[in-house]
Amino acid sequence: MIPVTTLKDRRVAVFGLGGSGRVSVDALIAGGAKVVAFDDRAETVEKAKAEGVPTGDLKDEDWTTFAALVLAPGVPLTHPHPHWSVLRAEAAGVPVIGDVELFARERRAHCPQAPFVAITGTNGKSTTTALIAHMLEAVGRSVGLGGNIGTAVLSLPALSGGRNYVVECSSYQIDLAPSLNPSIGVLLNLAPDHLDRHGTMENYAAVKRRLVAGSDVAVIGVDDRMSSDIADALAQAGRRVIRISNRFPLAEGVYAAGTRILEADNATQTEVADLAGIASLRGAHNAQNAATAVAVCRALGVPAAKLKAALASFPGLKHRMEPVARLGRVHFINDSKATNADAAARALASFERIYWIAGGRPKSDGIAALSDYFPKIVRAYLIGEAAKGFADTLGGAVDHVDAGTLEAAVAMAATDAERDGAGEIAVLLSPACASFDQYANFEARGDAFRAAVAAYLESRNKLTQKGVA
Template identity: 60%
Template sequence: MIPATTFSGKHVALFGLGGSGIATARALVDGGAEVLAFDDNPQSVAKAGADGIPTADLRDIDWSRVSSLVLSPGVPLTHPKPHWSVELARGAGVEVIGDVELFCRERIAHAPQAPLIAITGTNGKSTTTALTAHILKSAGRDAQMGGNIGRAVMTLDPLQADRPYVVECSSYQIDLAPSINPTAGVLLNLTPDHLDRHGTMQHYASIKERLVAGAETAIIGIDDSWCAQIADRLERVGKDVVRISKRLPLTDGYFADGTDLMEAVDGRYSRIAFLEGIGSLRGQHNAQNALAAVAACLKAGLELGEIQSGLESFPGLEHRMEQVGRKGHVLFVNDSKATNADAAAPALSSFPRIYWIAGGLPKEGGIEPLRGLFSRVARAYLIGEAAPAFSATLGESVPYEISGTLQAAVEHAARDAEADDSGEAVVLLSPACASFDQFQNFEKRGEFFRQAARAIEGVLPIGEKR
């Protein structure tokens, strides 16, 4: 836990008592703040009170005594309209901040030399955060990882000058962190997302830009026009900008040439790392993630040998192209996190011979956007409510069966893949659908797939030997 000592003696209102909200409230209390916390859910308020956190309806408090409103990231700040607690705070001239801002103020006050790597982007930020932390840990650093992944940021180990912190930041968190000033700020990419929360793409991009604008070094993927413009804009005002690209040779920066990660200096290229044979980092999207992690770890002082060793030992994230088992030439991959077509595309583009399990609760557009990848699919196994619509889209382009359940799909796909003698065959769960018709969430769906795959006779978890 990191006590929020910079708020000692101050009156702080807090709204949102989910997991991160409770953790933030405790950090404020431990730091000596006078806290009043609330939530629209009475059960959450009761739970917080039972845990010793002072609670009160924020509509009834004296806002003239409050110095800050600490808002949970999921609570609307601007769109579609500010939450009522935000309107009360602004009406009283009270700042509205979040837990990442608390962390940044503690770091500035107590350990400004502590390396902070903050990572954002529309896609890939969780993998990049986990990979960066893994590389640092494998090199013997006491790396702390949290934020929008894993642990709430204020529950990380106390700040120390030699302890690196790797923090994934959503746009919601950045919007509530005006003091964010990482040692290395990473902006991977930008595509339209969360526009119901931010209103316009321009506003969304401007929030993401804040993370790299406040960084000592800005590491920016330039494969989309939004990020390329941000890199150019920051460089013009004197920011130290490191450009990365998963496909473009650069004059200066880092780029991917197939599975080779290259450094460009004044147009001269050299290989600094490679991804060949690293199953957890297949695909162009993971090349971008790896480039960002490499650049961040170099900024944190690691040697190239340490970085390569960390890349090679990275196990990957659960439910994101997670290699869960192998039987001979058949690889089982859990990509349950792919809850729409765009999210399924990276996995489908990463393997040449796929026995694809798809379906669930359908999203708008279905799998039509994936048509260009159908040639990689040997056979599809359709499950859940989306099965009829997906079968119509596949038509005669891809052989398919309507398996109905995930259990049946795993069994049938494994049988057919084992009979395929054309090389490595991949049984891939990449549903392009939400899970709610058959599972509580995508994690439960992925866990079921993992267990079903490993229950097949002869399947070994990745990393185990016969």
């Protein structure tokens, strides 16, 4: 744990007692702060109180006595409207911050020499964060991996100058970290997402920009216009910027040419690695992730010669283009993390013949933007609340069926794919939707896909043994 000493002896309100909220409470107490913790769910407050957490109804508190409100990232800060605790804090002039801000303050106060890599972007940030951490560990660096990837940042090992802190940051976390200043800030890309929480695309982009604007070195993907404009503006302001692309060569930066990752310096290109045959880094989107990881490692002083083996040993992440099974020419791919069209596009671009499982709770962008990939889709199996809307978009361009449930979709897609005699085939779960209509989160949806594939294969094996199949 990283004790939060920068608020020692100060009164601090904490709202939200989920995973990161509870860790924030413990870290604040360990650092000597006087905490009052609360949550809108009475049962959560009672459980925390029984476990020794200093709770109190923040509605009854004198907010002028608080030095800060530490807000859980899932609690609305601005849109669709500020949470009541935010309004109370603002009325009293109390800063509203989050756990990433507390981490940044502690690092500045006690260990500014500790390398701090912060990664954000609409898509690919978890894979890139994990890949950077893996590569650094593979070359012998000590690493603390956390943030939005699943480990609360304040639960990482104590600050040390010899440890590299690699932290995934969501837009919600950046919004609560006004003084965020990583050694290396990464912005992968920008596409419409979380607009219910930020109001407009411009607001969303402005939040993401803050992460790289506050960094010593900004590593920025330049394949979308908004990110490219951010890179140009920072460079013009005299900041050190390393550009990344998987669409075109760069005179300076790191880019992907097919499966090859090249480092460009003064218009001289040097191949660092070839991703061909690395299943965990399949597809153009993973080429961007790999190019970004290479750029970060090089900025941290890792010799280029050591990076090829580090990339090749990356095991990948669950629910992100994850190969879960293979049946002859049929590959079963779990891409449950693809909760918007832009993320699904990356998966659809990675295969040539696809039986696509899509749907869930739709987002505002829909799937019309995926039309360029429709010729690759042999048949689509639609699930959840989005089924009708997706069917309307697919129209006569793609054969499709309303499968209803994920389990039914897997059985139908697997059966159809087995009967397909053409080349390599993907049964691909890449929903382009949130999961909340049928599952608690994308992880639960991905686990259900894995279970459904296993059930189908087991049933098929039994039939084969009986001589039926």
